[in-house]
Amino acid sequence: MSYADGMDDSAPVFYIGQHETKRGLDVSTELLQHAQDLGYDMLTSPITNDHFQTRVLALLDSYIQKLSESQSQPLPLIPALDHLDTPLGPSDTIGQLVAFTSSWIDLSSPDPIISHLSRQVFHLEIAYAAFCGATNVVVSGPRLAHGQTGVSQYARSIKEALVTGSYIQLHVQMPMDGRQPSTGDDHLGDLARFARSEFEPSTQAKSVVTWSSWDAWNTIRSICKYHNRLSVVLDLPRRLPSLALQSRWSSEPVRLLNIPASSFLVNAKQSFVLSKAHQVFIFRCMRQQRGPWILLSDIGQLPGIDDPEMIMSYSTGHLSPRTVEDAPSPGSSIAPAPTPAEAAQLAKQSPKKYSSSNDPTPHLSYMRFLQRNQPPKSQLERFGGGFQDYLQSPLQPLTDNLESITYEVFEKDPIKYAWYERAIAQALKDWQNEGRSTSSENGAVVIAVVGSGRGPLVTRALNASASSGVPVRVYAIEKNPNAYVVLQRHNVETWGGRVTVVKTDMRAWKGPTQPDGTFGKVDILVSELLGSFADNELSPECLDGVQHVLNPEHGISIPCSYTAHFTPISTPKLWADLYNRSTNIDPTAFDIPWVVMLSQFDYLSTEATETMATHQLSNGTKMHNFNLEAPLTPNVQTAWQFSHPLPPSVLAQSSLRKGGSAVGGGGGFSGGDGANEHNLRYCSIAFPIQEQGVCHGLGAYFETVLYSGSDGPVELSTNPVTMESKSKDMISWFPILFPLKTPFHLPANSELQVSFWRQTDDRKVWYEWLVESYMTVNGHRIRLGVSDLHSSKSNGCMM
Template sequence: MDASDSMDEPMPIFYIGHHETSPSMAVSEELIQHGQDLGYDMITAPITNSHFHGRVLELLGSYNQALADSSLPSDAQPLPLIPALEPSDTNLGPTDSISQLVVFASSWIDLSSPDPVIAYLSRQVLNLEIAYAAFCGVVTLVIPGPRLSHGSNGVAQYARAIKEALSSGGYLQVHILMPMDSCRSADSQEDVGDLARFARPEYLSGSSAQAGRPGPFRSWDAWNTVRSVCKYNNRLSIALETPRRLPCLALQTRWYSEPVRLLLIPSSSFLTNARGSSVLSKAHQHFIFRMMRLQRPPWLLLSGLGPLPGVDDPNMIMTYPDGHLSPRTAADASPRSSMSPSPTPAEAAQMPKTSKKKTNNADPTPHLSYLRYLQRNQPPKTMIERFGGGFQDYLQSPLQPLSDNLESITYEVFEKDPIKYAWYENAIAQGLYDWKAQQKTTSSGDGSVVVAVVGSGRGPLVTRALNASKSTGIPVRVYAIEKNPNAYVLLQRHNVEDWTRQVTVVKTDMRAWKGPSLADGTFGKVDILVSELLGSFADNELSPECLDGVQHVLNPQDGISIPASYTAHFTPIATPRVWSDIFSRSVTADPTAFDIPWVVMLQQLDYLSTEPQTESSQSQLLNGAKPNQLNLEAPLTPVVQTAWKFSHPLHPSILAQSSLRRGGSAIGGGGGFTGGDGANEHNTRDCCLTFPIQEQGVCHGLGGYFETVLYSGTQGSVELSTNPVTMEQKSKDMISWFPIFFPLKTPMHLPAKSEVQVSMWRQTDDRKVWYEWLVESFMTVDGRRIRLSTSDLHSSKASGCLM
């Protein structure tokens, strides 16, 4: 992919709405149209109005008065029941434009109240509103989050109410309104009619004590409780309100990993620059840009701006749109190709006459215009973002390269990598250079270095080997070994049309190949053995087993293996979206889904074990970096540890012992631990690693990566890496491999300042290879290490990689 390709890459479109916190007028078709004429994609509306609010307060007042006048105990009085909605209680109806509204449940309810009467009334209000919204055809519903001042009991009570509400609105997408941190929460109770104000004192004393000291992760912890009780319901997500000052990067990244579908930007979050314009801080810009790169980016809601401007100004009323974009809106839109997304509803509603209807040049929507400016000036997509469009957080089963013959399109995806094959060519060239410089004897007899590309696929490494020979001036004799009969046809065609018959193409499993055929009927050796058998976790596609099986053809004195070694790495991560997808599969299609290591381009995740960077993105912002100069990757460095290592070629004594065990001879021992003869047990591995957890979180599984040394010689090492800590340094923009994800059947809650201990095994029974993993949580209290929880022992044996 060259630079011209990247210029045509469509950038994310911002879908922006207007949210009036205290509506001044009823929502109508005209008001919706006016919002679109101003450039908004959507507006918000409450389900019920002040008339309904007054009825509920009157009912509560009557109930309290009855309690005061009665000599009976309170539990002898029936709880107050709210009658069905009346036409005067709501301005909504099942109109054609209802889908263009984001509706809000009443903010004055308190589902988490310790007062049973207030909680009961709040649940009734919510259920009435949800039922009516669903009847009207509403798609997007926002519910105020739990009152954090009521403590954990209040959050649990709130979560149960939300689970109950989800069952009554089967098609509604429910968004829980949460503050980004706990500094400004739903406890503000600015409305004098807030039901929380009427909670009886005898019920409040206990909840206040239970609430404890506020912490930055308190709001996220409440959300985690709600979604856990609701079993990660895919209709439940977050409406996140950004504060004027963003919290720490760790908390920002935590919210980034969560299903945020609405991002509320209050007017108080804007600053005023030297020209008097409303702008967002660079930290806010960075956070918005990062959120908009998600596979499902959130909608943006501007709140606290008051009513839509010009509602009562006849000069601001615009004629019915004809579907053409105004020049202003066209300038705001991102460049589009024929395959780009359709215009937003607001863009489609713009008219060429718009600017003529205004009486002056003042911008009636400066905050909206600023967000459109940010839309036009987003940082360019990285190579990985351009290549991975559509693959982010998409689950893929690991390949079975030995038992299955890959399709051409699979090979083609690998071959698009701009880094991998250039690095391989460099490694081969350095190996040839060192071979000549050290005056090693070749296996050809005529001075040519014998190079075998095993598992050559469609032949990209064969081409690179020939290129390396040409660039170094060192002659080679190249063999291409491939078991796939379909790829074999293409290799022969390449040999005639592209390689001028310089290559010997052999169709066989590399483990069965006896080596280069010699004139006397015997078989020779190979000087450089080149392979690209690595998987997302290095060894998960049986590279060790394949290279062991073909090592007998390698020059025993000076033979070079490319790659020379590789290591597997992992770290605990939070990835609610991926876990939710696996959970859905386990319920509907595959009960073993949690025992499969999935290949997935991890995007919406949070690293649970991190360490500070010497210069993070936050410090870059403070030092004046422009938004389009920022790295939109996770700003904290994860703690990624090494599980195990494989090196090639193996010492001959290891292969000799393996050969003795194969067949079950007495001298070979008593058989394998997990079945078979144990001939492959030299390729088993295990590890037990501990990761520090700085902030509380939930572990959904392990993110797995690899590093490999292709060749290490006199000119240094040629290395590849998918490890997020070292990839930038070793092989930036490499796209051939996505990470691997080892899921947990039950998400594990991790307290702050705790430890995660991961035990992992690579197992084999001579017929297949599989992984087993176990995660434990510990905390040190008064010098004692206490186990907090233990996961199931997961095993991928049922879906292991066949040998």
């Protein structure tokens, strides 16, 4: 029986390990097998042991004595490891272990003696772990009690270790809320205790706040150039920090979630459970393309290790809802949850006393229960499961003929074409109710689907005619010679010859051919030319070019308008991907707007609106109220708008400029005659930044009004603020990312000013963007920095 039995096929599997900070037994093959029989996927092991620590402390003690006698002593050197110093060795099972470096060293110590010894210990351990074949090594994060001053020194050691262990995945262990465990009696051998007082940082320098941990991590990964073998082990505290900080951590490369015993609560059935907030955060992290592993820390030693006759079955998570129901809220009449110390003590006692099922691994069973009862994925998540954070170049449908599979992907959208059919049907009803004249001799409304592809909108136009009772004459215009063949076949086999199929670029089409050889007009133009930023696939230019066939008196364009939207985001994963691409494949990678299903990212400018939802398990049991989406509403602003049809005066002026006549002006600003300059756009928008962060680029979206008539507007949206209300479950478009070459650091309570341009030279269209950071100090707005001016001209969309 598999852990995943009974789960949705698309639900993430939890890979769960057991961690003891003071493991009593060396991890042998037999112990690892026993842990797997219990249901664990991995175990942790220290790289070195107490014997090695004793050697280092003796060396330090000896050195301090010599230093008191003579100040001219070279820094102490630690001899190489011997076999008594380590429980590890090369083996077939070492890949199933997560190795831990010594937690008693202090790489960020301001005392040069302590930092020098720590660095030696660290590199001895990394080199030996690499020799043994360890692939995952956890390193205790920098001591935040030293302030941020020692973080750069710590980061340098990490950067060196990435070279020493060239195949090791290095995971830096960070507290989620900035709080690190205090040095108590269990840490008498901690090197930090031996730091000399003259190197103690000032009280102001070592101030620790909830964001200190993320700030330190940001420094480490920046110095290490977003290395792809560097990630985070995130310690989940008993009480999670603010939603903003949770959201920030979920955008980072979190490879392991460390859940200590003190973070578990005890419910009315005396079972170990996690709070609703913990559940939401874990589920959110698991939705990433590469969900983190989970470590259960200090929940007690593995049961049965002292009884070789004991037969264990692994934990399946088949628990009753009553067993795993949420612990009572604070202040209720039921006994409150234990303190961290009490919870740790409970974990050491017999599970039989505290588990209604007498489960020997109650914490593990609960995690398997969560695994089996994850919230269902949305339509977009199911459709785009393989596309999370996958960078794709935008389509250029004017210069490239799309493949059939590309059309097929679009046609699977469950919302888009249904909404188009609604819009066409409403337009037909309004046309009839208002008694407008048509462009046909028999009173049928003339519809042209321009850029028909394989014909889904043609089918919807015919359906709209049938549902509204309004007769139509339909034209399908398509330049792709391969799609043209499919359209012809559809007309014979599906549409019953009711459609006129024309192979041409829509801008060159002269209109419906009349019996006398002249060309008539079209009443309704229908197109699906929008890209992820609305206008990035040249919908404005295409619809301008075909507007001459539209009935000038009553003509309708579907869509009739669309707006481009954007917001600053932090997306370290995508920036790292682009950095590698720019150094190895394409030096212009940071000047390309990329279509991408954004997954592991964070909004930098938000509004304090929280949305909650109720989730029920498959058996009907209400588990918790939450929303897996970002809990804070992003501040998404409008860049610009396009409307169709254009006023005739605009097209007339454009025609004058085409060809460079004197009355057309002195030429375009960016080259060419300027005939397309009515489609230039510019905006400059300020975004308030509530918490410190790093801007890696701009997440961009669009909204469109397909038609607005007597029954109200029919709209589509990829804007995260409005997509739920306007076109929920639409999957045709992913967002678009406008990246920054250099990550832009933003302090809390600052302001990010974004300048955006849509440029054209009559041959192509491209975008330019830059960001500036400001902060108001004593009433004065001070610029903190400005980015490069990014331009996609070399990769612009050809007209």
